[in-house]
Amino acid sequence: MNIKKLIALFIVVIMCTGILFACSNANQKNKANEKETQSTGNENVLSPKEDGPLVPYDPEITVTSHLSSLDPTIKFTETETPEDNVWTRAYKNDLGIKVEYLWTANSEQGTEKMNLAIASNNLPDIMRVNRMQFEQLVQAGKLADIKDAYEKLAGSFIKETMSRPGGEEAMKVVSRDGKMYALPYFLNCTDDTKNIWIRYDWLKKLNLPEPKTLDDVIEIARAFTTKDPDGNGQNDTYGFVMHKDSLTYSGLATFFNCYHAYPGIWIKDDQGKLINGVTVSERMKPALQKLNELYKEGVINKAFGSLDWSSNILEDLMNNKVGIVFGGLWEGWWPLGEMKVADPNVEWKSYPVLSIDDKPAKAQSMRVLFNGFNVVRSDFEHPEVLIKMANLCVKYMWESDAETFAKYGYDSAGNNPWLLCPVYFEAPGKNHTLYLKTVKALDTGDTSDLNGEEQLIYGWMKDYLNGDMSRYGIYLSYGHDSSCAKMEHYLNNDLYMLDEFYGNPTESMLEKNTILEKLFQEYGYKIIIGELPVDSYDEFVEEWYKQGGEDITNEVNEWYNSIN
Amino acid sequence: MALHVKTHNNDVLKRQIVLHLMLIPAVIIVAIYSYGPLFGVVIAFQKYIPAKGIIGSEWVGLENFVQMFTMRDSVQIIWNTFYISILKVIANLLFPIILALLLHEIPKQFFRRTVQTILYVPYFLSWVILGGVIKSFLAPDGFVNRFLLGLLGIEPILFLGDKNIFVPTLIVTDLWQNAGFNTIVFLAAITNVNPELYEAATVDGANRWKLVWNVTIPGMLPIIILVATLSLGNIMNAGFDQIFNLYSPPVYETGDIIDTYAGWVY
Numbered sequence: 001m002n003i004k005k006l007i008a009l010f011i012v013v014i015m016c017t018g019i020l021f022a023c024s025n026a027n028q029k030n031k032a033n034e035k036e037t038q039s040t041g042n043e044n045v046l047s048p049k050e051d052g053p054l055v056p057y058d059p060e061i062t063v064t065s066h067l068s069s070l071d072p073t074i075k076f077t078e079t080e081t082p083e084d085n086v087w088t089r090a091y092k093n094d095l096g097i098k099v100e101y102l103w104t105a106n107s108e109q110g111t112e113k114m115n116l117a118i119a120s121n122n123l124p125d126i127m128r129v130n131r132m133q134f135e136q137l138v139q140a141g142k143l144a145d146i147k148d149a150y151e152k153l154a155g156s157f158i159k160e161t162m163s164r165p166g167g168e169e170a171m172k173v174v175s176r177d178g179k180m181y182a183l184p185y186f187l188n189c190t191d192d193t194k195n196i197w198i199r200y201d202w203l204k205k206l207n208l209p210e211p212k213t214l215d216d217v218i219e220i221a222r223a224f225t226t227k228d229p230d231g232n233g234q235n236d237t238y239g240f241v242m243h244k245d246s247l248t249y250s251g252l253a254t255f256f257n258c259y260h261a262y263p264g265i266w267i268k269d270d271q272g273k274l275i276n277g278v279t280v281s282e283r284m285k286p287a288l289q290k291l292n293e294l295y296k297e298g299v300i301n302k303a304f305g306s307l308d309w310s311s312n313i314l315e316d317l318m319n320n321k322v323g324i325v326f327g328g329l330w331e332g333w334w335p336l337g338e339m340k341v342a343d344p345n346v347e348w349k350s351y352p353v354l355s356i357d358d359k360p361a362k363a364q365s366m367r368v369l370f371n372g373f374n375v376v377r378s379d380f381e382h383p384e385v386l387i388k389m390a391n392l393c394v395k396y397m398w399e400s401d402a403e404t405f406a407k408y409g410y411d412s413a414g415n416n417p418w419l420l421c422p423v424y425f426e427a428p429g430k431n432h433t434l435y436l437k438t439v440k441a442l443d444t445g446d447t448s449d450l451n452g453e454e455q456l457i458y459g460w461m462k463d464y465l466n467g468d469m470s471r472y473g474i475y476l477s478y479g480h481d482s483s484c485a486k487m488e489h490y491l492n493n494d495l496y497m498l499d500e501f502y503g504n505p506t507e508s509m510l511e512k513n514t515i516l517e518k519l520f521q522e523y524g525y526k527i528i529i530g531e532l533p534v535d536s537y538d539e540f541v542e543e544w545y546k547q548g549g550e551d552i553t554n555e556v557n558e559w560y561n562s563i564n
Numbered sequence: 565m566a567l568h569v570k571t572h573n574n575d576v577l578k579r580q581i582v583l584h585l586m587l588i589p590a591v592i593i594v595a596i597y598s599y600g601p602l603f604g605v606v607i608a609f610q611k612y613i614p615a616k617g618i619i620g621s622e623w624v625g626l627e628n629f630v631q632m633f634t635m636r637d638s639v640q641i642i643w644n645t646f647y648i649s650i651l652k653v654i655a656n657l658l659f660p661i662i663l664a665l666l667l668h669e670i671p672k673q674f675f676r677r678t679v680q681t682i683l684y685v686p687y688f689l690s691w692v693i694l695g696g697v698i699k700s701f702l703a704p705d706g707f708v709n710r711f712l713l714g715l716l717g718i719e720p721i722l723f724l725g726d727k728n729i730f731v732p733t734l735i736v737t738d739l740w741q742n743a744g745f746n747t748i749v750f751l752a753a754i755t756n757v758n759p760e761l762y763e764a765a766t767v768d769g770a771n772r773w774k775l776v777w778n779v780t781i782p783g784m785l786p787i788i789i790l791v792a793t794l795s796l797g798n799i800m801n802a803g804f805d806q807i808f809n810l811y812s813p814p815v816y817e818t819g820d821i822i823d824t825y826a827g828w829v830y
Contacts, residue, residue, distance in 0.1 A: 005582060012585050019589060119617070136613060140620075244812040303704040305814035306725040312703070514828045515635070518816070525813050547636055 051384070053155045053391045057096035063385055064100050064124040065422045066117075068110020074419045086408055087421045090396065095388055099422065118142075123377040126386055126423060128185070134174075134373040135504055138181050144376040147180040149384035155391045157398060158183070161427045169368045169502050172563075182373035183390055187366070188428035189496050194254040194363035195483045196354065197331050199323035200347040202229035214258040214356045218290070218299075221324055225299045230320035239299035240324035241317070243307040247524040249278060249517055253364055254326035257353045257497070259287040262364040263520070265499035266556055274500055274556050276549065277364070278520055279541045286356070288537060291528045305525055318342075329431070329483045337473020344469055348476060350483045352490065362497040363490055374423050389423040398427070398451055402459070405452025412460065435484035442479070503563075506555035512548030519544060637825065645821040648802040651735050653795050660743050661788065664750035665776060680751070684744035695809025698737055699724065722814070730815040738806060746791060750784060757783035 067082055076085060082104045091097040102124045103113050114133055117123055123142060137143050161167050166188035174182040196217060203210070203220065206227050211217045221239030223229070230237055246252045249264025256263055261284045262277030269275045278284065294300050301322075307313055314335055316322045325331050332348060339346040355361035374390065376383045396408040397418065410416040418424065427433075438458045441447045442465075450458060461479050464471035478484050490496045505513075523540040526532040545553075608628060610621045632638060663683070670676040686694065701707050702723040709720040723733045761779050770778065781788075804823035811819045 008582055009585070012582070016589055121617070140613070247813060303720075303722055303725050306699075306703075306722070306812040308699075511631075515637075518828050519636075521813050522816060529814075543636065 051153065053153050054094065054388065054395065056094060057382075060092070060096045060098055061382060061385070062098045062100055063126060063382070064102050065126045066102050066110070066113070066124050066128075067104040067420065067422065068114060068128065069107055069419045070104050070110075071106045071419075073416070075413075075415045076417060076420070077415060080417070080420075082420060085420050086417050090392060090408070091389060095392060097385060097389065101422075125380045126374065126376050126389070128372045128374050128422065128424070130372065131370055131505060132510065134182060134375065137375065138176060142378050143181045144378045144380060144383040145179040145181065146183070146376060146383050146386055147175075147178070149387045150180055150183070153384055153387045153391070155394055157394045157427070158387075158390060158425060161425075166368050166428045170370070173368075173370070173502065173504065174373065182375045183386060183423070183425060184370055185372040185374060185424050185426065186428055187369045187371060189365040189367060189498055190429050190432040190487045190491070191329070192365045192369060193329050193483065193487050193490060194257060194326075194353050194365075195328060195331070195350040195486055196254060196352070197325040197327055197336060197348055197350050197483075199224070199229070200349040201345055202323050203349075204347075205229060205231070211351060211354055214354045214361075217258075217324065217351075217354060218294070221294065221299045222297065224323040225297070229323060232320070237321050237323065238301050239294065239322070240326060241313055241322055242300050242304040243309045243313050244305055245309065246304065247521040247528075249520065252326055254328070254353055255291075256284065256287050257363050258361050259283055259290075259356050260359065260361065261287055262362075262497050264517075265364050265366075265497070266501040267497065268500065274560050275553060279544060279549070281537050281541055285534050285537050288524065288527045289534045292530055292534065295528050296530065300528075305529070329477065332476030332483050333473040337476050340469045340472040349481070350476065350486065352486045352495075360493065360495060362495045364497045365490075365499065367498045367500070367502045368428070372424070374425070386423060390425045393421055393423055393425050397453070400452045402452045402455035405456055409453055409456075411456070431478075431484055432487045435478050435482065435487065438478055439480060439485075500560065501556050503556075503559045506552060506559070508548055508551035508555055512552060516544055516547060516549055516552075519547065637820070640817065641820050641822055641825045644818060645800060645802045645823075648731060648734060648807075648821060649799055651731070652738055652803065653798055655735050655739050656742055656746060656795060657788070657792055659739055660746035660750055661781075661784070663743060663747045664754055664784075665780065667747065667751055668754045668780070680744070680748065683747060686741045687744050689741070691805035691809045694737070694741060695806070698810065702733065724810055725812065725814045727815045727818045730811070730819050734803070734806065734810070734819070737810075738803060741806075749787065749791060753784045753787035754780055 070082060080086065083101060088099050091099050102117075102122075103110075105113050111130065111133075114127065114129060117127075118133060118136060121142075129137065162171050166186070170184045170186045171180075174180055174184055196211075198211070198217070198220065202224060206223050206229055208220055208223055209216070211220060224237055225239045226235075228235065228237065242252065253263060261280060263284065265277050266274045267277050267280075291300065295302070301307060301316075313322075317325075317335060318339060325336070332350060336348045339348075353361040353363045374386055376386045396404055400408075406412070407417070408421075409418045434454055434457060437450055437454050438461060441450060441454075441458050442461060447455060447458060457474060457478055460468075460471045460474045464475045464479075476482055519540065523532065523537065527534055527537065604618070607618065607621075609623060609625060610618070611624045611627075612618070612621045667676055667679065670679070703709070704720040704722060704725075708723070712718040713720060721729060723729055757780060761783070762775060765775055765779050800822070802821040802823070804821070807819055807821060807824055808827075811824065
């Protein structure tokens, strides 16, 4: 009996000490890591004279970061892993920087992991954060000032981009009190260009004219619903796509823009004050009225409120059930262009926003849209590392040839290593330039001034014109009369309705915006299915102001007056 | 009942010391991870900013509560939460009892065991998976609706898209997932009823229904009360996982609960 008891006691003691050991080991490992990075850091201070945009660190330094973009869309070859790939090797060989990822995750988990890191004060050395996280970190004083490093070490590409329109606004957003806290990854108005996509082969089959006004589009939608455009003898087609996220502010913006309504963005009213486009009832009501009509006629799928874009709608598109998409630039590349591989008769065509009356329709767009902020944590010894890594990104992506671009950016096999780049910088409006240059090259045959990516896209479009159906989506995006071609139409005729607000999300915005958008969803949905009359939209506007819209509007106008 | 023998406290301690030692790690873990975080409730009275932590965030008293209760939807979501969770508690109590009674009537052990297992399986699936399965089953052109249309000629019912049908759908699918668990507990309780009681009742002229009503159910009563008490803890738990995976704009009005609404406010 006694021996049994002793053994039992012994086991319990081992278990307890085992737990304690595990904890202390983990702590020690962390401490050892910290010491390592600190010690290698100290030997590495280059004097300002010797340093340059791409001067490597010698001896090598270790920089911790994270990858929060490992979505299923990312593809890489067998030899590449998230921890060891073209980018990590480039940083090591060219800049003497060893990059260590504290975590890798897909975009959704990545945001949460970042939030966790912020909450537990366990920040990687360099990070890419979203706008909310950026605000939090700046307010908490956790970011390093990179103004010096930017002035001295940023390459010409970066500096030029930041001084053009779009770039200047971005600079204002990342600077506080003369200090610069991030290198932004941002887009400008041309990157958010609205397009109406129509099944062109159906149009031809039903002998319909090309649309010039929104009423034409609606007639086309009606014909698609009733005249069996896919010819399968069944009454199973409907006009245009709507799904459960269509009634967010921007979900169906392309449609609302045709009625000169601009939900979700800030525009000037007749007194020059800024108001949110969603509150302009006289414009929103006719649009909602029409949607209600079309819903009753079956032009919109009656169950749209529960339909999912990525499953139900995709199925409907692929099965020839619907023929119009109110969207933007990229539906052509995916999923619409893909349809041609299975059925070469499929043709899609994109149109700019078409007006409901005799005034030309404008498309709403962001003045500047942030895709991320590249930041450095405040205690890191080498804040300039951010700038150098950005310079390297620029060198391999935008200042190289097609082969290099295919290796570091994306290639025809579908690999897209650019998603593995931790410090990513792109010129906003890049797609606009891409379109102009590649179409010119298609017309003249002269490819001498195309950079890496442009050459790649040019090559693919040429392939399509020579019969490769798998490149149709690219031609729909960048080719003649493509979705990017509409940028010219909007720019030359001053038809971009720009969001006048591009400041930091205000306090009330952070608190109330989602609730207000949800309110819009509720009212919009009920009006479309006919549960509420169109005039209840006025009720919505009142509620919108009461539930926080008024505070937000005041804060937006305060900001507007302060910068003008 | 065993006689209580008064023993010296030391003896008791000696016998039980090992048991206490074995408990200590578990108690420490529960204290640190379940009780410790309870102090985090102070966040409700702060303007909490994760980067600043609890210590660095500003105290705002009842401001958060005021904001929450003056929101337009507050009454609706609180009502939804109670309504859905109470319905679920009742359904998850009644239905497994009936199921257990029915299962108990099955004579063939093999068949009974198979049905039991099949009933139990959905319990282990997460709502992410179940959500996908149910969404495609109940879609306007899904399995159930095609059956209704084809065999009974009924127009497609928007189970997940009609705010009046959504809550019953929630209850039924939740039952489908959870019934197996409680059924097994009740089955065990039923098998524990002394068979002599059944014989005595049959001798007194009881038919099958009277047997169930007068012998089985009273025999199960302690377990029923136990399970009911435990499930009372679920009164405010309307099932975030399930609702989050199944809801969409048409059903926000009746389907939004406190947990899902919190996602909108943050």
